[in-house]
Amino acid sequence: MIDSTALPLATAEPHLRADAVRNRALLLEAAARLAARRGAAAITMEAVAAEAGVGKGTVSRRFGDRNGLIQALLDRSESLFQEAFLTGGPPLGPEADPATRLRAFGPALLRHEHADLELYLAAEPSPGRRFAVPARQLRHRHVAVLVRALLPGADADLLAHTLLASVDVVLTDHLVRGRGMPLARVEAAWLDLVDRLLS
Amino acid sequence: MIDSTALPLATAEPHLRADAVRNRALLLEAAARLAARRGAAAITMEAVAAEAGVGKGTVSRRFGDRNGLIQALLDRSESLFQEAFLTGGPPLGPEADPATRLRAFGPALLRHEHADLELYLAAEPSPGRRFAVPARQLRHRHVAVLVRALLPGADADLLAHTLLASVDVVLTDHLVRGRGMPLARVEAAWLDLVDRLLS
DNA sequence: AAGATAAACGGGCCGCGTTCCGTTTAGCGT
DNA sequence: ACGCTAAACGGAACGCGGCCCGTTTATCTT
Structure with missing residues (x-):
């Protein structure tokens, strides 16, 4: 269970020592440099540490793992996007009516994701594989035929x-095992979704 | 682009030598043994090779990578599920009307996935992380508020x-870069989806 | 200012996945 | 039966991620 009152952006580390702050910035700059020069795939723990002139352990301690480092790289543009839909103007922000905001949110998220596409994909291991699995493709074709x-x-x-x-x-495992949601509720949501679409 | 006429289950290797066939079976048995004994996380290339009494190179050559090995382990139950919705009886099979089939498909897929849950999760690297990202949770809360x-x-x-x-x-990168779908079509699909749900 | 303390540092270490290449062997043609 | 060839084998080697622990250092206290 995550404390939903915490700000999602500030990593909220209570007191970061001066050298730690400096190294954190050095590491983020190094990672950005590597990504710009040789692509986001070049962001490895070792390469970033070497580029920043620190040890691997420092990267590990500061960002947890490679994913945490990439999330930190994404924080800046992410916070801009969050500002846009939380406190910005219409149609994304709270001044517009909910339907307008919801309609606008999808395209905005799509554009946001595709602006930092390389980093977002680098944060997911083997992104291409997921849709290459034959069983998945077969299920998709089947459902597409029915929908059509x-x-x-x-x-x-x-x-x-x-x-x-x-x-x-x-997703469903996260909900069922991770958050205690009954599997029956997920099944009911499928039926409800299909009914809403067919009605 | 994948040949959609090929059977998705038979890996269709033209001629597999006798020793290769034997080792393939040995490896699958070994992997299943390891999973049963110490959990699906114990399925490592090294451990499976050792358990089967072959070299690591043999596992790699036969299944490509760890993911391929796990997919092969899932093939049996996967083909049973596919039979159920492709040629089986109602409500999943072709004798039922499309709406009934679509409604039944979701719960059936859910039950199928959760029967082999451990293996399916083992096939995805760091499955827990995906929904632990703060930015994701914030987006979800935002959309949930609007939907509510x-x-x-x-x-x-x-x-x-x-x-x-x-x-x-x-998903969208797979569609846009991998299959040449215009981003505008994805945006239009979001608007269409929202409109269908709100209408 | 000086010592105490907790934080941060570094890089060696391990495990795993993947690749590579020299060696072995099954299958086939003669 | 006997080789020939292509396939398969094995395990060493490489790269990367994550961990650990002995050493260093910033910061606080008095």
């Missing part, structure tokens, strides 16, 4: 991806 | 997960 038959006007391909994502095993 | 305001009767928590999954960066 039921909703001729819809983008069946994408809607099938959405439906499958709603019962993705990583 | 717009659809009081719905399961806003799960619906928010579904909406976010439809514009997940890994």
Whole structure:
């Protein structure tokens, strides 16, 4: 369970020593340099440490793991995006009505993600594999065929991806085991989603 | 681009030498033994090779990588599930009408995935991390709030997960860069999805 | 200012996945 | 039966991520 009152951006480390602050900045600059020069894949713990002129242990201690380092790299643009939909102007911000905000949120998130695409993909291990699994492709085709038959006007391909994502095993395991949600509720949500789409 | 006419289960290696066939079976048995004895996390290339009494190179050559090995372990139950929705009886199979099949597919997939949960999670690297990222949680809360305001009767928590999954960066990058889909189509699909849900 | 203390540092170490290449062997043609 | 060849084998080697622990150093206290 995560404390939802904490600000998500400030990592909130109580007191960071001066040398630690300096090295943190050095490491982020080094990582950005490496990414700009040789692509985000060049962001390895060793290379970043070497580029910054510190030991590997320092990277590990500061950012936890490679993923934490990449998240930290993304923090700046992430906070800009968050500002836009939390306190910004319409159509994303709170001055617009909820429907407008929700409609605008998707495209905004898409553009945000694709602006830092390399880093976001580098944060996910083997991103290409996930959709290359034959069993997944077969399920997608199956669902797409059914959707196409039921909703001729819809983008069946994408809607099938959405439906499958709603019962993705990583998501549902996170909800069921990680947050104690009954599996029956996930099943009910699938039925509800299908009904709303078909109605 | 993948040949969609190929059977997804048979790996279709043209001619596998007798010793290769034997070792393949040995390796799958060894991996299953390890998983049963010490959990799916114990499926490492080295351990499986040692348990089967072959070299690591043999595992690599046969299954490509650790993921391929786990996929091969899942093939049996996967093909049973595929049979159920491709050629089985109602409500999953082709004798039922599309709406019934689609409604039944979600719960069936959920049960299938959670039967082999350990293996499915072992096939995904660091599955827990994905939803622990603060930025992700913030986006989810934001979307859930909007959904709750717009659809009081719905399961806003799960619906928010579904909406976010439809514009997940890994998915959309796969579609845009991997399959040449225009980003505008993904944006249009989001708007269409929201409109269908709100109508 | 000087000592105490906790934090940070460094880089060696281990485990794992993947690659590579010299060696072995199964399958086939003659 | 006998080789020939391509496939398979094995395990050493490499790169990377994460961990650990002896050493260094910033910061606080008095």
